[in-house]
Amino acid sequence: MNLPPLIRSFVLHFGEMGSRWGINRTVGQIYALLYVAPRPLCADDIVEALGISRSNVSMSLRELQAWNLVVLKHLPDDRRDFFTTPDDVWQILRTLAEERKKREVDPTLSVLREILMQPAGSEEEAHAQQRMAEMHDLIEQLTTWYDDVKRLETERLATLLSLGSKITRLLETKDRIVSFGRARKSERPGERRTGAATPRKDPEE
Amino acid sequence: MNLPPLIRSFVLHFGEMGSRWGINRTVGQIYALLYVAPRPLCADDIVEALGISRSNVSMSLRELQAWNLVVLKHLPDDRRDFFTTPDDVWQILRTLAEERKKREVDPTLSVLREILMQPAGSEEEAHAQQRMAEMHDLIEQLTTWYDDVKRLETERLATLLSLGSKITRLLETKDRIVSFGRARKSERPGERRTGAATPRKDPEE
DNA sequence: CATTAATTTCAGAAACTTCTGAAATCACCG
DNA sequence: CGGTGATTTCAGAAGTTTCTGAAATTAATG
Structure with missing residues (x-):
């Protein structure tokens, strides 16, 4: 070298x-x-x-x-x-994220969905499906966020980053002033939202 | 098996x-x-x-x-x-992020800083330092954001995620109403902000 | 369409990682 | 403090990945 x-x-x-x-x-x-x-x-x-x-x-x-x-x-x-390599480091980051998602996240999501479609043959499997559903939903939330945010131009993305968690503080305030955060009351994180990943056993309970 | x-x-x-x-x-x-x-x-x-x-x-x-x-x-x-494993998938995600940061991101940042401290011996090296500075700053922005956001409780983090890029639209509006986005005018993304990573040659230019 | 130069492919060599079973260590109990 | 059983360590076997040089391929040129 x-x-x-x-x-x-x-x-x-x-x-x-x-x-x-x-x-x-x-x-x-x-x-x-x-x-x-x-x-x-x-x-x-x-x-x-x-x-x-x-x-x-x-x-x-x-x-x-x-x-x-x-x-x-x-x-x-x-x-x-x-x-x-491209001149713009943000562009590089985007490409990297996109490719990793394609290769790692998407296949995982589809394996999880496939498993969750199958009927559980035992208590043990039912519990496993419950856990996989949790994982599935977490990943889905993250990718939805990612799909949304990746479209931002670099300048806005940078703004968003530089604000970080300050945004929640801002939202606290807005909640009370503007009618913006209304949907969030009924939806506690950790609870299932999408029907897609619900394991078979649910209906019987 | x-x-x-x-x-x-x-x-x-x-x-x-x-x-x-x-x-x-x-x-x-x-x-x-x-x-x-x-x-x-x-x-x-x-x-x-x-x-x-x-x-x-x-x-x-x-x-x-x-x-x-x-x-x-x-x-x-x-x-x-x-x-x-911990019951809470969000907790698992946090741990994973923390550990990967510790093992991959932090060492990279410190290698970059170290290289950027040294004087460039040629045009070629000076250009390389310029590129490394760009990478350094990008990573630093991302980790600053991460350090900020990781402290949020799960519920807030989920809220933040579910808003995604809508936040920038919200900010657009606020910019004109509340005095919140003031600092951003002077600070275009892509430009150097921190002094730490500036290559030696800068002062002469 | 033969020549030449660049590039790619590929079988096997070299390097590295993972996995095992045997031996060593640990920690509890009488 | 010696015996017992669980656990860890470790040297080398098995398996995998990476890398090379030789041969094959591609593409341009006279």
């Missing part, structure tokens, strides 16, 4: 972090390198910088493309592919 | 998911099992249910304890350890 020391530390750290996240080390390193590079890099630049095999670079770039994390550039009169 | 079919699917799915997250398959399965079990389980119950070795169970439980994801119970006149 042949890199200026600051960039080197960054790249190595992201390699480490990558492996904690199920992304592999090389993929993490390549991403980090592209992220800080002042111009798009081609595969051989990466081979050179990280000292890994050409084929490994090829496979890892493929992986990064599958995650939509890199942008492909072409220079005139050069048929090599050059790669960068 | 000797489990009712519904529970079996759930456990297997969490095993799979676990491996995507750098948590290992067995640990994921054990967690899933404890999560849906109607009562605390001891190590031998787990061996029996999942058909894995006693020592593997021991190590995996250790791992789960290190993540604060399981609760230890003792029955009177029985010196075995029994394990459960």
Whole structure:
């Protein structure tokens, strides 16, 4: 590996972090390198910088493309592919969130739904379904929130973040002034709201 | 593996998911099992249910304890350890977030800060620092928001979630009525706010 | 349509992680 | 304080992932 020391530390750290996240080390390193590079890099630049095999670079770039994390550039009169990351860090965050949701959250939700459709064959299974329904509802709440918030432009999202929990304090006040928080009285968190995930046994009780 | 079919699917799915997250398959399965079990389980119950070795169970439980994801119970006149997960799914989510932050986000922030303190030795490094500063600031904004919001009781957090982006619409209106959004005019997202992460070269420009 | 250069694929080697059974440790009891 | 049974540790076996170099493929050019 042949890199200026600051960039080197960054790249190595992201390699480490990558492996904690199920992304592999090389993929993490390549991403980090592209992220800080002042111009798009081609595969051989990466081979050179990280000292890994050409084929490994090829496979890892493929992986990064599958995650939509890199942008492909072409220079005139050069048929090599050059790669960068998007300039906007918020955009990167959005992509990351979207991809992880697609790969991890959505399949989990659908497994949970499927299990919850089946009839429980025992007390034990009925209890398990109850627990899975709780998990299902939590995840559904979070993804609904996410789907809503992800559409915000960056500036608004940043505003929302910088307010944080202050918002609830604001809402406290509004509750009493504007007619805004009305629906919330009847709906305590933890209780089931959607019909979809209700286990079979419920009707009999 | 000797489990009712519904529970079996759930456990297997969490095993799979676990491996995507750098948590290992067995640990994921054990967690899933404890999560849906109607009562605390001891190590031998787990061996029996999942058909894995006693020592593997021991190590995996250790791992789960290190993540604060399981609760230890003792029955009177029985010196075995029994394990459960907390009843409240929101609590589980909080713990998960806290632990992941501790292991992944905090170290990344501190690596970034460290690198940003060092003087850039070249154009290339200076550019890299600029990029790292952007990443640093984004992460810092997110963790500040998280630190703020995590203190909310579950009920309020749920309210906040269920409002989602509606809040910004509410704020639009308030901006004009109450004197609440004043600070935001001068502070465009994307621009540097904290001094901490500013790369050395800035002062000269 | 042959040549050349870039890129991808893939089988197996290397590295790493997970899992096991045997041995060591621990903690309670008489 | 020795015996008993539960639990943990650990060295190495089994399994998995990552990485490489050689071969195959692709695509542009004369």
